[in-house]
Amino acid sequence: MYKAILVAYDGSTAAAHAFHSALELAERLGSSLGVVSVAQLPEPPTMVETTAILDLAKTHYEKDFKRLRVDAKARAIELQTHVAVGHAADQIIHHSVEFKADLIVMGHRGGSRMKEWLLGSVSKRVLSYAPCSVLIVR
């Protein structure tokens, strides 16, 4: 049913839940599994801060990816990981197309109304614009 599943992973507990749901689904359906994490840069970016954020994001997510790979290996699934740069929803959608995913799995963080009003909800944007099915894990 789903040949390629992409998990949007931001290191939160909700994202970890989403990853494990996707792992289970991939095992049952024999799907390939990818994880994308997004390093968001400030606006407008400045040089030294940008490289600092990229450095930190790479180190932080690579550490998480190692753990996720172990979990995936235990179920005989080869995990592909990727750290993208840019706006979270844009990059998740862009990489779902690149991964040819037919399902995006992501966690729901439930941010405050104020934050949602100011910055918008990533999951809502992905739901609105994704070219494939989207599963929001609560």
Add this chain to the structure above:
Amino acid sequence: MTHVWAQASLWLALALVATLLSIWFRIATALSEIVVGTVAQLVIGALVGTAALGANESWITFLSGTGAIVLTFLAGAELDPKVFRVKWKEATVVGLIAFFSPFFGCAAIARYVLHWGPQASWLCGIALSTTSVAVVYAVMLELGLNKTDFGKAILAACFINDLGTVIFLGLVFAPFTVRTLAFVVGCLVVFPLIFWLTPRFFRWYGDRPSELEAKYLLLLLFGMGAVAAWADSEAVLPAYLIGMVLAGTVGKNHLLVRRLRTLTFGLLTPFYFIRAGSLVSVPVLLATPLIFLVLLLAKMATKFVGVYPITRALGYVKQEGLYTTMLMSTGLTFGTISALFGLNHKIITQAQYSHVVATVIASAVIPTLIANAFFLPRYLLPRQSEGAPAAGESTASPVKSGQLNTISE
């Protein structure tokens, strides 16, 4: 000392507020600190008096100046020598024109349209000649263009553009005496020497808790800064050049760069950017908004006149040319550094400084928005559909189902 500690607390409280705002609103810390500095000066000035913030106290000026020097050094150290070696011809042509066109154009507009004095007009030309390497780099990363030849050439051109800005800032206002000659000769002797010595010195004595590397680099930056100031030049000029000279060695030492960033962001740059913001006069900006508009249009128009034809001459198609032109119309850090240099050396007035800084901030945001909305060369992006690429398209390989590319940095 009570007064100094109290003032230091106030500045760090402002820095903390600025950092929280930058996290909440996902804006650059530098921009947040400039805005917090401007607002703090307005509020504290109205409540207690304009002297309360103490923006011109010697220790604040020192920390602020050190922030500018170390930040400029780190920016220079971001240069990728390999990319530059491959694309140096294209990068040099685009970079130099991207510098000279707004430099002369904005200076002429400041002189003949806004009727600023000759020195102030030159300073305005320098401050608005910059291109934000970071804005260009971020957009390239986001779109995956940083891996293409097009992206690499533009990034290298941005470094050349900023090099032009820093060199002119260091030399245009220098009196060209024997001291200037001594400074230039000093640079020519010191730079090859540190290129050879620094990696060896770090290998022999580095990687110890005594932080020898940081002390060595600060000695270099302060020492060359002192020589530059003695020659009536600007300390950020040798700092940027030292950064570029050491980009292939120190710049690759991620741990050292991280430690320097901690020092820079944790203590130094808050003083620099908050001070830069505190010197902006909001009443002046509100009273004469047209000057800001004229300067912003001048920067974008002169970048267009210079960069667009040369991109076409270099064989870029229309969309790529327009996109490059827009991205190269951005600027933030070096624009602010140039403006503050002008104010500190009484080359521009506080009103002129306020207009230049406001223009610099706007130029960091507006051209990127226009570029991404209207001129994005979509055909250069990594392919998302199967089939052979058409002529002029990216050579990025098609992706099979369930396959991700490697990390896009």
